[in-house]
Amino acid sequence: MKKHLSLLLLLIFAGKAGYCQLKDIDKIQKQLPLITDSIKYVDALNRLGMLMYERNIDNSFYYAKLARAISTRLKYKQGEADALNVIGIVYDLRGNLQLSLRYYNDAFNHYVVLRDSANIVQTLMNIALVFNERKEDKKAIDALKQALARGAGLKKDSIISLLYCNYLLLYPDSVSENLARIYLDRARRIATKYKDERVLLVTDQVQANIYLKNGKRKQGIIQLQKAAAEGIALDVNYVTLDILKSLGDLFILTDSTKAIYYYKQGLAISELKGYHFYGKVFGKSLYNIYKQDNLREAQRYSSKLLELYEAEEVFNNTSGLDYIDYAIKDQQIEALTTRAENRYTLMLVFGFLLLLTGLSVGIFYRLYRLKRRHNETLEELNRTVQLRNQKLEVDHEFNNRLVSILAHDFRQPLGSLKTLATVLKDADAFTHEELMMLVETMERSSDIALEIFENILQWIKQQLSGFSYSPVALPLRELIDEALQPFAIIARENKITLINNVDSNIHIDADKELVQFIHRNFIHNAIKFSPENSCITITGFGAPDEVTVCVQDEGKGISPEKLPGIFNFKIDMKYSSEKEKGAGVALMICSDFIDKMNGRIWVENNKGKGASFCYALPVIQKSSKRTISNTPVAANALPDL
Secondary structure, X not given: OOOOHHHHHHHHHHHHHOOOOOOHHHHHHHHHHHOOOHHHHHHHHHHHHHHHOOOXXXXXXXXXXXXXXXXXXXXXHHHHHHHHHHHHHHHHHHXXXXXXXXXXXXXXXXXXXXXXXXXXXXXXXXXXXXXXXXXXXXXXXXXXXXXXXXXXXXXXOHHHHHHHHHHHHHOHHHOOHHHXXXXXXXXXXXXXXXXXXXXXXHHHHHHHHHHHXXXXXXXXXXXXXXXXXXXXXXXXXXXHHHHHHHHHHHHOOOOHHXXXXXXXXXXXXXXXXXXXXXXXXXXXXXXXXXXXOOHHHHHHHHHHHHHHHHHHHHHHHHHXXXXXXXXXXXXXXXXXXXXXXXXXXXXXXXXXXXXXXXXXXXXXXXXXXXXXXXXXXXXXHHHHHHHHHHHHHHHHHHHHHHHHHHHHHHHHHHHHHHHHHHHHOOHHHOOHHHHHHHHHHHHHHHHHHHHHHHHHHHHXXXXXXXXXXXXXXXXXXXXXXXXXXXXXXXXXXXXEEEEEEOOOOXXXXXXXXXXXXXXXXXXXXXXXXXXXXXXXXXXXXXXOOEEEEEEEOOOOOOOOOOOOXXXXXXXXXXXXXXXXXXXXXXXXXXXXXXXXXXXXXXXEXXXXXXXXXXXXXXXXOOOOOOOOOOOOOOOOEOOOO
């Protein structure tokens, strides 16, 4: 069996930390107590473990376990991986291939995480060597091919030389002669570049095997003997043992004495260095030679073998428990790590959800505020539109009222002027006194028209600037006399008597322009619907809280179905004549004016004939100088003009 694991591991260590001769072990041991940096201390322990197996495998195991314990505590993954690698070597040399494979595999996984390409290649090669020892050739070849593929791109290619050698030693038949020479030349060139005497020694062993394979027995044996001598001189015991085993196997059939010599030499080195695996190999070989003709020697070697197997069993049991403890601790650490990662992930998830919830609440709150603000804006716009609509309605009503006011208040004085102008066309029919009287009448009518026009202008100004009701105490009888003046001529022409039956002591609290418009409108409507030879009477009543004014005519009255809506702007009235239509618009304006002055307005048919249009205004303030009469007092009719 070809065992080249030690060379592989030794070269891997050399590739990582530089080539170290065995004499450096003493130097490293002296420097070890002086190292204060924990990481460097672990690296030094692993170097000692790697180098020490050539002298004492138990010391190598001690240093590796110590390095692993410190690395685990420090969470130094590189140091832990190197320690697992050395422990794998120890179990391999002790012959426990199962544990060796486990530790190699753990080291390989650590190196993969660390992306340590060189050590990935060497652990793959180590695993291939174990598979070879377990007779699992397919797995061994696959592992070697993976190692070759990964090693193709390595910048520091010292490991590749040993990989070529092991491939050629373990599976020479799987490589053609030409390819074998190429691999061997590359291995020698790389080993020479790094001055690696161990690998050069292995290349000599590979060359010897090539001689033997090609039938050059003598040259092969000489090459092996030379390599064995150099190995013993260099104290490279593990390589030397494999060469001594090959020499013994070559002489077993032709010269048993030489075979026994090489086997005993190998057994002595194995016992000295504690290599149980090779101790069993050489012990079995010697036992098989002596059991045929020297039972005493055979018994001696059988006893040695028994001791080796017992020691191996004790070591395997102990090491098995050690690996189980290591695996359990690893599982515990992994479980704690996983738990911590899960908690961290859970915290991240909860944090993200909390953040998402906060953002969602913020967004919803913002949307709610925007919606509320939007609704408030819409409501404000609706109110603005409503106010504008109301203003438009008011403006529209104002225009209508203005037209009605102009039509009603200017018609009478202008009509009187037209009548007088017509009369004046026949000036010769009148005396000078009569003409002067007509001119005076025209002058009075003009004055009245101008006064009405001025009053209307003032009222329009009030409306346009915003109406503000400021009532003042006004003598009611004088207001009625003033309102009757424009209608004197038309009343005379229609043979209608106008009677002001208001006590001169009655005062009314009102806006003059508004109340005079009402008076003129009531009087005008009464004249319009009064027959000839009839009377129109204006009366006033005083009370503690209000003053009432009524204009009574002797016409045909108002139909009962029209009474409820005569002052209502909203009711679509149907009029039987243009007279009724004009009167209806004016009455609606009168109703609006009374509302502005906080009063009441109504109409009722008289018991006899005709109708009475009335309004009442509240008394705002009382004066001790005036007396309000509750009984109407008769007044003289207007003088004929």
